[in-house]
Amino acid sequence: xxxxxxxxxxxxxxxxxxxxxxxxxxxxxxxxxxxxxxxxxxxxxxxxxxxxxxxxxxxxxxxxxxxxxxxxxxxxxxxxxxxxxxxxxxxxxxxxxxxxxxxxxxxxxxxxxxxxxxxxxxxxxxxxxxxxxxxxxxxxxxxxxxxxxxxxxxxxxxxxxxxxxxxxxxxxxxxxxxxxxxxxxxxxxxxxxxxxxxxxxxxxxxxxxxxxxxxxxxxxxxxxxxxxxxxxxxxxxxxxxxxxxxxxxxxxxxxxxxxxxxxxxxxxxxxxxxxxxxxxxxxxxxxxxxxxxxxxxxxxxxxxxxxxxxxxxxxxxxxxxxxxxxxxxxxxxxxxxxxxxxxxxxxxxxxxxxxxxxxxxxxxxxxxxxxxxxxxxxxxxxxx
Amino acid sequence: xxxxxxxxxxxxxxxxxxxxxxxxxxxxxxxxxxxxxxxxxxxxxxxxxxxxxxxxxxxxxxxxxxxxxxxxxxxxxxxxxxxxxxxxxxxxxxxxxxxxxxxxxxxxxxxxxxxxxxxxxxxxxxxxxxxxxxxxx
Ligand SMILES: [Zn+2]
Numbered sequence: 074x075x076x077x078x079x080x081x082x083x084x085x086x087x088x089x090x091x092x093x094x095x096x097x098x099x100x101x102x103x104x105x106x107x108x109x110x111x112x113x114x115x116x117x118x119x120x121x122x123x124x125x126x127x128x129x130x131x132x133x134x135x136x137x138x139x140x141x142x143x144x145x146x147x148x149x150x151x152x153x154x155x156x157x158x159x160x161x162x163x164x165x166x167x168x169x170x171x172x173x174x175x176x177x178x179x180x181x182x183x184x185x186x187x188x189x190x191x192x193x194x195x196x197x198x199x200x201x202x203x204x205x206x207x208x209x210x211x212x213x214x215x216x217x218x219x220x221x222x223x224x225x226x227x228x229x230x231x232x233x234x235x236x237x238x239x240x241x242x243x244x245x246x247x248x249x250x251x252x253x254x255x256x257x258x259x260x261x262x263x264x265x266x267x268x269x270x271x272x273x274x275x276x277x278x279x280x281x282x283x284x285x286x287x288x289x290x291x292x293x294x295x296x297x298x299x300x301x302x303x304x305x306x307x308x309x310x311x312x313x314x315x316x317x318x319x320x321x322x323x324x325x326x327x328x329x330x331x332x333x334x335x336x337x338x339x340x341x342x343x344x345x346x347x348x349x350x351x352x353x354x355x356x357x358x359x360x361x362x363x364x365x366x367x368x369x370x371x372x373x374x375x376x377x378x379x380x381x382x383x384x385x386x387x388x389x390x391x392x393x394x395x396x397x398x399x400x401x402x403x404x405x406x407x408x409x410x411x412x413x414x415x416x417x418x419x420x421x422x423x424x425x426x427x428x429x430x431x432x433x434x435x436x437x438x439x440x441x442x443x444x445x446x447x448x449x450x451x452x453x454x455x456x457x
Numbered sequence: 458x459x460x461x462x463x464x465x466x467x468x469x470x471x472x473x474x475x476x477x478x479x480x481x482x483x484x485x486x487x488x489x490x491x492x493x494x495x496x497x498x499x500x501x502x503x504x505x506x507x508x509x510x511x512x513x514x515x516x517x518x519x520x521x522x523x524x525x526x527x528x529x530x531x532x533x534x535x536x537x538x539x540x541x542x543x544x545x546x547x548x549x550x551x552x553x554x555x556x557x558x559x560x561x562x563x564x565x566x567x568x569x570x571x572x573x574x575x576x577x578x579x580x581x582x583x584x585x586x587x588x589x590x591x592x593x594x
Contacts, residue, residue, distance in 0.1 A: 193535065200534030201468060207500040210464020210588070211559050212530060212537040217545055220528035228526070228571040273529045273566065320547055321499060321557035326526050 078168050079298035079305035080455065081178075082107035082291035083417035088255045088405040091188040092285035096132060097142040100184050100287045103413070104143060107289035112301040113178065115144055118291070120176045122151045122167055124159035124183040125409030128198050131189050139182055154409075157358065158444035159183060160288055161412030161451040165311055167292040177294045183414075184287040185407035195283070202445065204319045216280055216359065218320055218446030220272040223361040225326035227274070230376035234274050237360040238265035239382045241278050244357060244396050247389070248403020250429040253414075255284045255405030265360075279360040284405030288413025304424045309437075310343030310454030312336055316447050323447075327376075331450030332369035332441060339439070339452040340371075347371030350393060350454075351435040352422045354415035356443040357400040363387075366441050367395070370452070389430045397422075397430040412442035412451065423457040462586045466536035473503040478587065480515065481579040486589045488554065489513035499554045521551045522575045522591070529566050548575055548591055561592040 084106025086092070092099050108115075121143070123136035132138055140150035155162045160183030167179040187195065203213040226232045245260040260278060268277035298305035312335035317323060324330065340346060347370060355366035367378035372393045381387050387395040398404065398418040401411060419438035421427040440453040459470035463478055480487040489501035493510035503513045525547040533541040544560040558577070560569070574594035582588055 197535040200466060200536060204500070205468040206460055206463075206472060208557055210460075210467050211545060211557070212465055212533045212540060212543060213545060213557075214530060214532075214534060217528050217530050221526040221545065221547060224528060224571065225526040270529075270531055272531060275528075319500065319557065321555045323547075323555070326547065 076295045076307055078171050079293055079295060079302070079307050080290055080416065080420055081293045081298050081302035081305055082111050083289065083413070083420040085253055085288040085410065085414045085417050086286050087253045088284050088286035088407055088414070090255060090282070090284050092186060096130070096135065096184060096186050097138060099186060099285060100139050100182050100289070101142065103287040103289040103410070104180065104182060107180070107291050111291070118145055118148065118178050118180050120149045120151065120170060121145050121180045121182060122153055122163040124153050124163040124181065124413070125185055126154060126156050126159060128201070129185055129187055129190060129408065143180070145180070155449040156444035157356070157406065157408050158412055158442040158449045158451045159409045160290070161416065161440060161442035161453055162313070162449070164290055164292060164308070164412070164416065164453060165313055165451060168308055168311060171292060171294050177297055179292045181290040181292060181413060182287065183410040183412060185409045186285045187283040187407060188285050207321075208319055213320065214272065215446055216275055217272045219359045219361055220275045221320060222326055222365060223274055226361065226365070229327050230379070232364065232379045235262065235266065236379040236382060237279055237364065238262050240357065240360040240363045241265045241402055243382065243388060244400040244402040247397045247430050248399025251399045251404065254399045254403045255282060256403045275359060275361070281358050281401040281406045284407050286405065286407030286410040286414065288410040288417060290413050290416050304457065306420045306423050307456045308453065309456045310339035310345065310452070312338030312342070312452040314338070314450045316450070318448060320446070328365055328369050329443065329447035329450060331447050332366060332443060332452070335450040335452040336370045336441070339454050343454040345437065345454065349437055350439045351437050352397070352419065352432040353393060353395045353439040353441065354398070354418050355395055355400075355441040357396055357402050358406060358443070360402065362443070363396065363400065370439065370441055389432055394432045397432065398427070412440070415440045415442055416453065416455070419455050423455060464588050465540050465582070465586070474501045476515065477501055481587050481589060484579055486518045486577045486579060487515040488518055490516055497552070497554060499556050518550060518554065518556065518577055521594070522548045522577060524569070524571055524573045524575055525549055525555070526571060527560060527569055544569070546591055548577070559588070559590045561590050564593060
């Protein structure tokens with residue numbers, strides 16, 4: 074396991090339906106948390122990578138704007154996008170730029186200010202999320218894509234709506250303790266089961282909410298990381314994969330192949346197995362997404378994901394704690410910021426700083442971040 | 458004529474495969490096979506990344522088709538407000554082609570069964586729009 078590249082700082086803003094500040098100010102909140110306590114200043118950062126889904130931004134080419142506001146000019150500023158997985162893609166690019174020798178310390182800044190759009194504008198963008206020639210004309214949506222995975226999983230393995238609801242119950246119990254989460258109410262099984270159907274069989278509380286938020290991950294070369302950070306968190310596994318844009322192109326509808334492939338790559342690079350992971354953040358944009366992730370990442374065999382939540386194995390004191398910060402379901406999903414927020418949670422867990430719900434003695438953590446309906450999959454493995 | 462009248466809302470018009478819509482108007486749901494290497498595609502495409510061919514021939518999607526999965530959407534995006542609820546489906550044809558589309562409104566949600574036999578047919582919609590849907594076989 075190489076001590077080549079580490080995360081030295083990670084931060085996020087409060088995630089909220091309406092942040093009430095500008096995009097640059099929103100980004101500063103996460104940047105401040107990530108940089109505080111480090112023995113470096115902005116002058117030590119030699120590149121920045123800004124991550125967002127541009128269709129939700131009013132500001133064109135936001136990387137330049139963020140670079141100016143943080144006074145990182147004239148250092149190069151890059152922009153990456155893979156929808157909901159943009160900021161974990163940013164961390165992968167940062168790792169590569171440092172490993173290549175081109176850069177030493179990189180700030181990866183993810184954000185989305187969804188409240189800048191009217192609900193009409195948001196609905197218009199929702200309509201263009203699928204293949205615009207072949208699938209969007211039928212009215213496909215992101216929830217509909219995941220709902221089709223849900224139905225197929227139910228048909229093949231007997232998964233129930235109640236099992237899905239248990240994921241939300243778990244995540245809401247942790248979200249209630251997370252001061253940076255958008256949704257902080259605890260939900261009962263009945264609350265989830267009785268919520269309105271959005272796209273069958275998914276109900277309102279099976280879905281995460283759009284919101285405003287930012288995240289920052291500071292990535293550094295190993296020797297610098299050891300010098301400036303008390304507890305560098307090493308990036309020991311990286312995996313990235315894609316699946317088709319069209320739903321008709323998917324070979325499997327009971328698991329996300331992009332997650333399976335990215336997971337395989339990350340485990341191989343880290344020389345680890347699923348059972349070596351002490352704590353995980355998975356992309357629970359919907360309750361079913363968390364169940365699929367259990368299976369796709371090898372925490373459970375195909376079809377046995379629902380059993381993990383039934384047996385409470387993914388609670389903080391279970392066999393494999395998952396999303397013990399509330400997940401996307403409670404925190405909210407500010408698209409470009411989400412991956413960085415998941416990384417922040419694992420960094421805090423591995424440093425023993427997750428006071429709200431700490432997994433005892435966590436040494437190795439995994440971050441699973443998915444873009445679109447399983448179009449882009451990133452898996453990142455971190456070690457203390 | 459391109460894709461400007463295809464489906465409930467269209468977002469773009471031009472494509473080398475715009476004959477798909479012409480065939481729909483003639484009552485056929487067609488897709489393509491690469492003239493050079495024989496690879497079959499759905500959605501149809503003239504270009505073949507497997508052999509770099511740029512010519513394809515059309516063939517009709519017919520015969521037994523099986524429902525793989527579905528969802529009934531209650532809240533649609535812009536332009537679909539009056540359309541919801543509607544049911545989206547993924548359907549496999551006997552020759553292995555996997556397709557996507559709408560399920561006929563003649564099938565009630567409570568009667569939908571994964572694995573059920575379906576057939577595909579062009580449908581005319583309001584305002585001269587044209588599409589295809591999956592119906593009871
Ligand atoms: Zn060919």
